[in-house]
Amino acid sequence: MTQSTTPGVLLEVREASRSFGHVRALDSVSLTIAENEFFALLGPSGCGKTTLLRSIAGFEHPDSGAILLGGRDLLALPPNKRPVNLMFQSYALFPHLSVASNVAYGLKREKLPKAEVTQRVAEVLDTVGLQTMADRRPAQLSGGQRQRVALARAIVKRPRLLLLDEPLSALDRKVRAEMQLELKRLQHEVGITFVVVTHDQEEAMSMADRIAVLAEGRVQQVASPLELYRHPANLFVADFIGTSNLLAGPSDRERLMVRPEDARLVTPGEGTLSGTVLDTQFQGGTSTVAVEVSTLAKPFLVCEPGATAAVRGTEVGLVWDHSVVVGEGLA
Incomplete structure (x- = not known):
């Protein structure tokens, strides 16, 4: 039929x-x-x-x-x-x-x-x-x-x-x-x-x-x-697709998502957040820098072109160019 x-x-x-x-x-x-x-x-x-x-x-x-x-x-x-x-x-x-x-x-x-x-x-x-x-x-x-x-x-x-x-x-x-x-x-x-x-x-x-x-x-x-x-529809998609930094949002049921390539390292005290460089990884064309932030459960990741100048153990500031608010829970 x-x-x-x-x-x-x-x-x-x-x-x-x-x-x-x-x-x-x-x-x-x-x-x-x-x-x-x-x-x-x-x-x-x-x-x-x-x-x-x-x-x-x-x-x-x-x-x-x-x-x-x-x-x-x-x-x-x-x-x-x-x-x-x-x-x-x-x-x-x-x-x-x-x-x-x-x-x-x-x-x-x-x-x-x-x-x-x-x-x-x-x-x-x-x-x-x-x-x-x-x-x-x-x-x-x-x-x-x-x-x-x-x-x-x-x-x-x-x-x-x-x-x-x-x-x-x-x-x-x-x-x-x-x-x-x-x-x-x-x-x-x-x-x-x-x-x-x-x-x-x-x-x-x-x-x-x-x-x-x-x-x-x-x-x-x-x-x-x-x-x-x-523009992930919810936290599951934001976390599952790619690598994301999830921060506190406008409400308890929302989070702010920042992709590592949208974030930059700046002088301590000049950023929206501050933390300590935990580790750096060089992947050829890019480097990933993991920053330990006292208010976050997981390290904040920053993706930089080429080799990074960041040194493990140093204090840095964090800023970003783009962020998205995503809702909590499964659809």
Whole structure:
């Protein structure tokens, strides 16, 4: 049965809830995802993001609520009938099959003509840059190449929606950074809506057009990476996204958030706050200075370009150029 949805919206989740015993994995979750959007579900372990992904894929069924794809009720369809593909964290490649055969597997299961299968596999291997490795086995590939095979296998079926569950977690840091750019490029090139689940905020911020931050089964905020970083909806988002200094606000239920890069060290007595340099860390292009302030439970962090002149044990003042008032508690 077809139900109306907002024009330009591909996926709509309406008041979806799911419990496992006494644990409420999803608590009235509502969100919309646009056509050709790269959307991230971000949050700590146990926040509900994987349950939501599996509900969209059809491997879980919400206790209540609705999930619509292009206005059509997804919950009425079994997983294999949904125009959705899920790329698993483990990649789940067949070790005895070649790269080309792994990619072709789903198309052959659908009994498509051999010529069409050959053409589509060749096209998608070219898209992911593996055309010269079509005859290799997964064991002969690097981690990044295996990830590309799994991605090729997922997009060759041309789903309207591709779900990715922690797709880069098995890769080392350098390859992960490369694949983040690659995933974004591929998403634009193939014109498929991507929904990625991750607990890595850096990964979500670097790839996604918009991010839904979840905690305790509830959506805390849905916004662009910049909006999340600069204007968090509550203390959870402020603390979870990036590094923040949280100070007393206008009321007991509010805090003032200052990002480390917005703060500066000045002569003692000239700043809004004063403290003692506790530690300095040089990270190449920037330095982080931790300042112990007697009125704060945690050190105040300042990010400076290049190498810092601050010396451990010296007294400094603290000023900042930008701050945001954020409310307390979960939404």
